[in-house]
Amino acid sequence: MTKQIxxxxxxxxxxxxxxxxxxxxxxxxxxxxxxxxIKNIGARIxxxxxxxxxxxxxFRKPVIGLMHALVFWGFLVITLGSIExxxxxxxxxxxxxxxxxWFYDFVMASGDVFALLIIVFIKAFSLRRSxxxxxxxxxxxxxxxSYWDAQIALSFIGLLMLSLLAFNVGYISNHPIGYEGVxxxxxxxxxLVNLDLGWLQEPGWWIHILxxxxxxxxxxxxxxxxxxxxxxNVFLANLExxxxxxxxxxxxxxxxxxxxxxxxxDESEEVARFGVKDVEDVSWKNYMDSLACTQCGRCxxxxxxxxxxxxxxxxxxxxxxxxxxDEKGPIAIKGEDDGKSLLRDYITEEELxxxxxxxxxAQECPIDISHPNLIMDMRRYLVMEEAAAPAELNTMxxxxxxxxxxxxxxxxxxLKWTEG
Amino acid sequence: MTDKKLHVPVMADLAAKGEKPxxxxxxxxxxxxxxxxxxxxxxxxxxxxxxxxxYAVLGKEESCTGDAAKRAGNEMLFQMQAMQxxxxxxxxxxxxxxxxxxHCYNTLKNEYPELGGNYNxxxxxxxxxxxxxxxxxxxENNPFKGESITxxxxxxxxxxxxxxxxPRNVVKAVFGDVKELKRSRSFGLCCGAGGAQxxxxxxxxxxxxxxxxxxxxxxxxxxxxxxxxxxxxxxxTDGIKLKNKESELQNLDVAEIIEKALxx
Numbered sequence: 001m002t003k004q005i006x007x008x009x010x011x012x013x014x015x016x017x018x019x020x021x022x023x024x025x026x027x028x029x030x031x032x033x034x035x036x037x038i039k040n041i042g043a044r045i046x047x048x049x050x051x052x053x054x055x056x057x058x059f060r061k062p063v064i065g066l067m068h069a070l071v072f073w074g075f076l077v078i079t080l081g082s083i084e085x086x087x088x089x090x091x092x093x094x095x096x097x098x099x100x101x102w103f104y105d106f107v108m109a110s111g112d113v114f115a116l117l118i119i120v121f122i123k124a125f126s127l128r129r130s131x132x133x134x135x136x137x138x139x140x141x142x143x144x145x146s147y148w149d150a151q152i153a154l155s156f157i158g159l160l161m162l163s164l165l166a167f168n169v170g171y172i173s174n175h176p177i178g179y180e181g182v183x184x185x186x187x188x189x190x191x192l193v194n195l196d197l198g199w200l201q202e203p204g205w206w207i208h209i210l211x212x213x214x215x216x217x218x219x220x221x222x223x224x225x226x227x228x229x230x231x232x233n234v235f236l237a238n239l240e241x242x243x244x245x246x247x248x249x250x251x252x253x254x255x256x257x258x259x260x261x262x263x264x265x266d267e268s269e270e271v272a273r274f275g276v277k278d279v280e281d282v283s284w285k286n287y288m289d290s291l292a293c294t295q296c297g298r299c300x301x302x303x304x305x306x307x308x309x310x311x312x313x314x315x316x317x318x319x320x321x322x323x324x325x326d327e328k329g330p331i332a333i334k335g336e337d338d339g340k341s342l343l344r345d346y347i348t349e350e351e352l353x354x355x356x357x358x359x360x361x362a363q364e365c366p367i368d369i370s371h372p373n374l375i376m377d378m379r380r381y382l383v384m385e386e387a388a389a390p391a392e393l394n395t396m397x398x399x400x401x402x403x404x405x406x407x408x409x410x411x412x413x414x415l416k417w418t419e420g
Numbered sequence: 421m422t423d424k425k426l427h428v429p430v431m432a433d434l435a436a437k438g439e440k441p442x443x444x445x446x447x448x449x450x451x452x453x454x455x456x457x458x459x460x461x462x463x464x465x466x467x468x469x470x471x472x473x474x475y476a477v478l479g480k481e482e483s484c485t486g487d488a489a490k491r492a493g494n495e496m497l498f499q500m501q502a503m504q505x506x507x508x509x510x511x512x513x514x515x516x517x518x519x520x521x522x523h524c525y526n527t528l529k530n531e532y533p534e535l536g537g538n539y540n541x542x543x544x545x546x547x548x549x550x551x552x553x554x555x556x557x558x559x560e561n562n563p564f565k566g567e568s569i570t571x572x573x574x575x576x577x578x579x580x581x582x583x584x585x586x587p588r589n590v591v592k593a594v595f596g597d598v599k600e601l602k603r604s605r606s607f608g609l610c611c612g613a614g615g616a617q618x619x620x621x622x623x624x625x626x627x628x629x630x631x632x633x634x635x636x637x638x639x640x641x642x643x644x645x646x647x648x649x650x651x652x653x654x655x656x657t658d659g660i661k662l663k664n665k666e667s668e669l670q671n672l673d674v675a676e677i678i679e680k681a682l683x684x
Contacts, residue, residue, distance in 0.1 A: 243581065251499050305625070384495065402488055
């Protein structure tokens with residue numbers, strides 16, 4: 001009974017803190033603009049099965065991809081066990097899902113094996129970050145805070161798995177018959193050690209579940225929030241061709257008006273701003289992308305501008321967006337302004353103009369973030385609100401306006417190529 | 421041979437005679453004005469003539485699709501170009517459009533429909549692939565015998581619109597084989613010219629993107645590199661020139677390979 005009460009109190013605190021974090025983020029989301037409509041649920045489900053659960057984009061780097069996929073699939077199985085732990089804890093039960101029979105045994109057995117695998121891979125991931133100098137884990141946006149955030153998240157996961165194994169080992173020690181097949185790894189440990197490890201069951205259980213509660217509340221402030229957001233982010237992904245850049249509807253109205261002066265002008269519709277200058281101008285999807293990004297740097301790794309030493313790093317665009325929202329969000333909610341903006345205070349014009357819109361970043365992103373579209377949204381602000389394009393681009397604009405071609409040639413000469 | 425005037429039907433002339441061609445060939449600004457890419461437009465028109473295809477071009481009535489303006493942030497200019505072009509295209513009741521330029525292709529196919537321009541937009545590599553498979557283009561000669569070739573994926577064709585196989589099939593139909601670059605298909609490295617970079621100097625860095633790509637191509641030790649985009653062509657040709665490899669390595673457009681194979 002005491003255990004039950006203690007558990008319910010921990011759960012309530014954990015849920016309460018989490019709800020507070022969600023409320024804070026929800027208020028930030030409310031500052032953002034609308035995005036594309038979420039239609040085609042069937043296509044979205046199959047896309048999610050493919051990219052999220054099938055990990056197809058992760059596998060574009062086969063070795064590390066397989067390790068990530070195994071950790072992810074392991075997490076899915078182990079999460080079923082975590083749900084069981086919560087139900088057991090609240091109602092004072094033990095193994096409340098056991099009634100599902102062979103399915104339960106299968107889930108438990110794979111969870112037990114995955115726990116060991118995940119410990120090994122997590123250690124490898126951690127060492128990879130601390131010892132190997134992997135280029136995509138560096139960059140201006142990768143501060144020491146990012147480094148420690150990654151290491152803390154990895155430690156959490158490692159400890160979660162250790163405590164799970166400790167619980168399993170303890171459970172088998174206390175129930176010596178019939179569980180070898182259900183907990184293959186733990187049973188092997190028990191046989192190997194040949195000591196009474198039954199005392200591990202209770203502390204293993206408590207440490208495991210309390211770590212889950214703490215980790216879940218750490219995540220909304222970590223780049224590892226992707227544990228929660230990556231699957232929904234893939235489900236809500238832009239399914240259009242990568243190079244289809246949406247037309248601005250507010251411009252369509254203006255252009256129609258220009259081409260047809262007879263058309264009635266609806267003054268009630270006030271356009272706030274063309275393009276993106278600060279966090280209030282981005283769409284909710286852009287902001288969600290920034291929260292879901294786990295800073296893996298696969299985008300930056302393939303960016304032609306970044307490869308050739310330019311300032312642009314596609315990852316930085318989204319890291320900056322999240323940082324700026326943390327700064328501006330609370331101020332904007334109060335209706336105030338700090339005189340700073342995402343553009344220039346965080347992202348420089350030089351970065352924005354270096355993008356070739358090749359979409360290698362978007363192609364690579366395991367959770368389907370579209371970096372070029374946000375970069376072009378910021379160019380829209382520069383060009384249409386400030387006329388701040390590089391001079392050569394202004395020349396190109398003038399040529400198109402005057403000659404209908406980006407170069408200075410007369411439209412009269414459009415058939416010269418046929419003359420040879 | 422190249423100085424001969426080509427017979428290319430113009431939409432307005434056909435309309436005056438009350439005729440309506442099956443296809444519109446969208447030449448694009450590079451095809452119309454860029455010295456090097458004019459040769460590709462000529463090559464493709466010769467192939468269309470060889471096929472005796474019912475087609476026409478817009479000629480003076482064609483105007484920039486607005487791709488570069490849009491990607492440089494000038495949505496206003498893009499939509500004005502789009503609306504003008506759509507007005508012309510709809511007036512001629514155009515249905516099928518073939519593009520050589522992947523940037524025009526992407527814009528016409530993906531971005532015009534919401535502005536009222538709904539067409540069957542076809543990329544020329546898909547068109548050529550189909551004509552070869554249907555046996556309408558018979559490629560019996562290989563003027564490049566003994567030469568090896570690689571293919572550079574244009575971003576707006578490959579990653580953008582998932583057209584990877586058609587251009588390779590066309591090249592293979594003549595060369596028999598395509599050697600793949602280290603970064604190919606969806607992993608392909610940009611030439612450096614997309615997103616309006618074509619019209620400006622690159623930002624400060626330690627290398628030009630086209631040099632990075634050209635070095636990769638040179639490393640592959642091939643005689644030719646095929647591409648399917650006017651911007652890629654400019655960037656790769658410049659890269660090869662800067663690396664002083666013009667005598668060993670030439671950049672050809674997919675259409676030029678077919679033109680040569682058909683001895684047009």
